Amino acid sequence: MTKEKRAGKPDLSVDKLQDMYIKMLYTRKFEEKVAYFFSRGMVHGTTHLCIGQEASAIGAIAALEEGDWMAATHRGHGHTIGKGLDLKPMMAELLGKSTGFCRGKGGSMHIADITKGHLGANGIVGGGIPIATGAGLSVKLRGEEKAVLCFFGDGAINQGTFHESLNMASVWNLPVIYLCENNQYGMSMSQKRATNVDDLSLRAHSYGIPGVRIDGNDIFTVYETVKTAREHVLKQGPYLIIAETYRFMGHSKSDANKYRTKDEINQWKEKDPIPRMRRYLEERKIFSAAELDAIEQKATADIEEAVEYARTSPDPVPEDLINDVYAG
Amino acid sequence: MTKEKRAGKPDLSVDKLQDMYIKMLYTRKFEEKVAYFFSRGMVHGTTHLCIGQEASAIGAIAALEEGDWMAATHRGHGHTIGKGLDLKPMMAELLGKSTGFCRGKGGSMHIADITKGHLGANGIVGGGIPIATGAGLSVKLRGEEKAVLCFFGDGAINQGTFHESLNMASVWNLPVIYLCENNQYGMSMSQKRATNVDDLSLRAHSYGIPGVRIDGNDIFTVYETVKTAREHVLKQGPYLIIAETYRFMGHSKSDANKYRTKDEINQWKEKDPIPRMRRYLEERKIFSAAELDAIEQKATADIEEAVEYARTSPDPVPEDLINDVYAG
Amino acid sequence: MSEREITYADAIREAMSEEMRRDPSVFFMGEDIGVYGGAFGVSVGMIEEFGPERVRDTPISEAAIIGAAAGAAATGTRPIAEIQFSDFIGIGIDQLGNQAAKMRYMFGGHATVPMVVRAPAGSGTGAAAQHSQSQEAWYCHIPGLKVVTPSTPYDAKGLLKAAIRDDNPVVFLEQKLLYRKKGPVPEGEYTIPLSKGDIKREGKDLTIVTWGRMVPMVLDVAEKLAAERNYSIEVVDPRTLMPLDAQLIIDSVIKTGRAMVVHEAVKTGGYAGEIIATICDSEAFFYLDAPVRRLAGLDVPIPYNPELERNAVPTPETIEKNILDLLD
Amino acid sequence: MSEREITYADAIREAMSEEMRRDPSVFFMGEDIGVYGGAFGVSVGMIEEFGPERVRDTPISEAAIIGAAAGAAATGTRPIAEIQFSDFIGIGIDQLGNQAAKMRYMFGGHATVPMVVRAPAGSGTGAAAQHSQSQEAWYCHIPGLKVVTPSTPYDAKGLLKAAIRDDNPVVFLEQKLLYRKKGPVPEGEYTIPLSKGDIKREGKDLTIVTWGRMVPMVLDVAEKLAAERNYSIEVVDPRTLMPLDAQLIIDSVIKTGRAMVVHEAVKTGGYAGEIIATICDSEAFFYLDAPVRRLAGLDVPIPYNPELERNAVPTPETIEKNILDLLD
Numbered sequence A, B: 001m002t003k004e005k006r007a008g009k010p011d012l013s014v015d016k017l018q019d020m021y022i023k024m025l026y027t028r029k030f031e032e033k034v035a036y037f038f039s040r041g042m043v044h045g046t047t048h049l050c051i052g053q054e055a056s057a058i059g060a061i062a063a064l065e066e067g068d069w070m071a072a073t074h075r076g077h078g079h080t081i082g083k084g085l086d087l088k089p090m091m092a093e094l095l096g097k098s099t100g101f102c103r104g105k106g107g108s109m110h111i112a113d114i115t116k117g118h119l120g121a122n123g124i125v126g127g128g129i130p131i132a133t134g135a136g137l138s139v140k141l142r143g144e145e146k147a148v149l150c151f152f153g154d155g156a157i158n159q160g161t162f163h164e165s166l167n168m169a170s171v172w173n174l175p176v177i178y179l180c181e182n183n184q185y186g187m188s189m190s191q192k193r194a195t196n197v198d199d200l201s202l203r204a205h206s207y208g209i210p211g212v213r214i215d216g217n218d219i220f221t222v223y224e225t226v227k228t229a230r231e232h233v234l235k236q237g238p239y240l241i242i243a244e245t246y247r248f249m250g251h252s253k254s255d256a257n258k259y260r261t262k263d264e265i266n267q268w269k270e271k272d273p274i275p276r277m278r279r280y281l282e283e284r285k286i287f288s289a290a291e292l293d294a295i296e297q298k299a300t301a302d303i304e305e306a307v308e309y310a311r312t313s314p315d316p317v318p319e320d321l322i323n324d325v326y327a328g
Numbered sequence C, D: 001m002s003e004r005e006i007t008y009a010d011a012i013r014e015a016m017s018e019e020m021r022r023d024p025s026v027f028f029m030g031e032d033i034g035v036y037g038g039a040f041g042v043s044v045g046m047i048e049e050f051g052p053e054r055v056r057d058t059p060i061s062e063a064a065i066i067g068a069a070a071g072a073a074a075t076g077t078r079p080i081a082e083i084q085f086s087d088f089i090g091i092g093i094d095q096l097g098n099q100a101a102k103m104r105y106m107f108g109g110h111a112t113v114p115m116v117v118r119a120p121a122g123s124g125t126g127a128a129a130q131h132s133q134s135q136e137a138w139y140c141h142i143p144g145l146k147v148v149t150p151s152t153p154y155d156a157k158g159l160l161k162a163a164i165r166d167d168n169p170v171v172f173l174e175q176k177l178l179y180r181k182k183g184p185v186p187e188g189e190y191t192i193p194l195s196k197g198d199i200k201r202e203g204k205d206l207t208i209v210t211w212g213r214m215v216p217m218v219l220d221v222a223e224k225l226a227a228e229r230n231y232s233i234e235v236v237d238p239r240t241l242m243p244l245d246a247q248l249i250i251d252s253v254i255k256t257g258r259a260m261v262v263h264e265a266v267k268t269g270g271y272a273g274e275i276i277a278t279i280c281d282s283e284a285f286f287y288l289d290a291p292v293r294r295l296a297g298l299d300v301p302i303p304y305n306p307e308l309e310r311n312a313v314p315t316p317e318t319i320e321k322n323i324l325d326l327l328d
Ligand SMILES: Cc1ncc(C[n+]2csc(CCOP(=O)(O)OP(=O)(O)O)c2C)c(N)n1
Pocket: A048, A073, A074, A075, A123, A124, A125, A126, A152, A153, A154, A155, A156, A157, A183, A185, A186, A187, A251, C031, C060, C062, C084, C088, C091
């Protein structure tokens, strides 16, 4: 296997690079499909797209090891694809089908697969942070060498659960990487208006743990930082990462974008993580343009296949309504 | 009026000094009485004594101005006396009498007098922090030049409400002084085990506000710090103070003190804020020993009077049980 | 009554705006209520009229929002706090139930806490388990709170104005699925007392007590059965659930001899129990010709799939079926 | 059954210790449960046997405690989380109700959340409004939770062991005033299913459904009236409130023709409503000879004054009076 080593870039196999790239593409294309479905009224409810933020989701999870845990957010499609969950049940879940990860009962905001270490997207802003912390405790109690990656947003960082969890993890040295995807807004609320600090990684001081702020649109920076953090958390307890990024789409289905300017959006679009990774791969001749196009075609085809699978999957049966409230 | 000016000591009138000193004595003697009542089974429920911590309560409130607000904690006798509330209804409340501040319905954990700017002791650890924050908002909305002093403990600093409130106050520039009385323990939990930082004032970094750690057993340091903080909050928003102190008594009625050593208690007793202030007043000849003894006698007598008042006060009437659930 | 028709959302905005014009101590805080206009567009335009001080975007910190509202209310303002989905009130329910609701009583009557917590409730939007709940029973079980849930634009305006003027903490539960529904609302000033239920339809064969978005659904079924079978169904909408207009319900049941309670909230522990207990422990018991029927949401979290979601709560079909069971 | 008598608190400790010996995945976390032994001494000695990893003192962070328990439970351990007073569960109820309880259902069945939240409930200790509540109705209104509240040491041990082994989140409400009460508890292994109520006293004139510390109070009154007036009162203790053993209650009412529900929780919105609705919407309705009586706590916060406090909830006198009303 060819290896690419350059200053500041991680030591990644071609397979790994391809995997990371295609997962970003999957995420983007998955969500474009979802947006289309919504615009056509084919999906009900709401959804939160991470278009523009793929690098932080995919790059971070790429740095995990087999058996590590991950807690996602309401903006969780990238997290789910990053964790390697199958596209078909994921799309099926969006369409509310019985073949979905949650048998059609969760939808976009609750996609999860505990059996694969995915602790769930979460409809409660900040709600997943204590859960991830508890997963860290569980891992630690069993003496396993496993880490937990906990995603949350810049809005969530002002919830009490953030504070309580980081404090708890810090006193117990839990192996949890807390990764804040700072996409600059919590719905309409600019991070600059919601907090009194520019650099959210300062919040690590409160817990005596490392805190770093990184370019969340550079998948390699994200990857390397999480790699480092993972080593740290296994030995010394939690680590806070603030990944600066941006969401290109509205907050959810309905959003007039009144709280930000077109200019701002366009500026960030220049930092789109997907073309950025593509340029990197192409310039360094890791893949040829043709190979990259082929990867992209495969991504498109796989998403289409997932859509087809989802479309033709059966709806839940009426009994599903009352099943699985309780175990046993 | 004689004035005493020395480096590091505030510019205080004799009257003010006497007031501060006698309020520390009131607090100590009030609580000794309460402890006695409990030991005799004359009071039911539980109570939290601040014996040893009087300087932080009395010194801080001494730096407030007329019309400022104050939120106390479950360990709130010093806060209440500091705020200038009358000893008689206070003692009556402890005895559950109808003449108490809460007509006998609140007890030690809920003493309050909103009409005098006392927002209440609080049975919920961390519960008063959002309330004080809201008082700050109220003051600010009216454009008043008033400050809010919010007490809480080192245990409360790990509650979500602490984080949410300080963040909110910091973005809104609310005139709130957040004063953590770090008596080293939250019940049996050492601050060193409950947080991963030695210096809790680091938590100010999370909110981009000033944070200082001070000797909470030196009433003058407390006074001066709060004075400075008050100036700051009126113009620039919240301020965090960590006052290091110690509780000499058990956490509440029943506490075997298994989580700390006699040695530790004794070491802190050497820093008892009351003899410390007395030495200061005596050494600097602000008061003679005889004058100081007289002050102490007055304190004792006033407490006895309060006890007498409380004892002879009527119990609530049965209708009090259902009154005042709703206003209007 | 004027012939003007406006939506339920418009009625709520009009109530808030009128009260804010009338009384400078009223202000409004919540997540994304400013330029965004609120998650459901309820407050569109308000920030333009009242400015960002009185229409105040908050960080995502539900406990601090509710607690700060309580603190602001206790110190001279009249806050309206919007919680973006009523499901999130739980995050701040300690501040609501242990602080705001109890302050007056536990302080012996000298606190007044005039605040309104507005929040949209209910399912039917495809938002799944954490964004679709109806938790009125929780709030009704907290002495010191009032709980209101309007079913028409007319009621929404009049009740909200009364809630804002009320000197107690009021939980004002809005119905997502009614926001866009129109109805007659006079332009002029009016309020509806927070103690009076309303007979939405007179009848003599059966009393159905219901509220929120179930009211129009039940009314439709009642019309249908009147037309098809000549049934005469009385529909009682308490509007304010706490305090409950028990006499209105009892009188109706005495008249009809049959009772059914319909609500969207999950059945077990739901407020139907309260109403049935009220009926069965009153003189109405002696007039009952049949068991008192309860039709409520199934004991399940709200599922995502639209068909499952629809059937998780009472539907026109199940309402009709239950009426026929009782009357045939 | 063995003749050994131990206290309710001992029975709880024994249940936890036996389960922790049996199953290494069980652990225990909470505030001051370690060297302090818990606020009510329930866990005295446990840290010595199981060490600080499995008997884990937490910071004062109720949301994180409950949330971390949920996360730990979903990832392979079986946490017992103690909340020092059940009144504080509200601080973490979002994690309990929106996360722990719903995970299984909203994830489509692949999550299992075996956790127990233990907490002391009830008034009578002079701890006033924020430390004396009985909020079982809240938890029963959350599908996905089980709710247990034992009234004897025997039930406490058997139910707690069953709760720990249960694969669902269980709220286990202990009765402060019963902690020191003794009763027969066999040394050996036994569990009590979380679905079976218990007839604590057989009778034929009246069914009283009651739980927690009201059980011994009602039994005393029943004995008294048996002796004085030859009344034959059946006392049904559901023990587990959710899921409720409805058939046991219905059968009893069919037998006696009269029913009364007694609980300590405030009346409005209390769980008596659920039970009365269950009776009145069942075949038992046709056997009822009288209205179904509800005797519950007054709709007030618990006051501090001992005499007021005692009368805020049912007393032997009010229980007797209500029985006489129904039977005379
Ligand atoms: C507790 C809670 N409060 C409010 C909301 C409504 N809401 C959903 S997403 C969101 C913004 C979250 O911001 P952030 O954490 O930065 O994540 P982002 O949406 O930017 O990815 C809000 C307010 C919610 N779901 N949960």
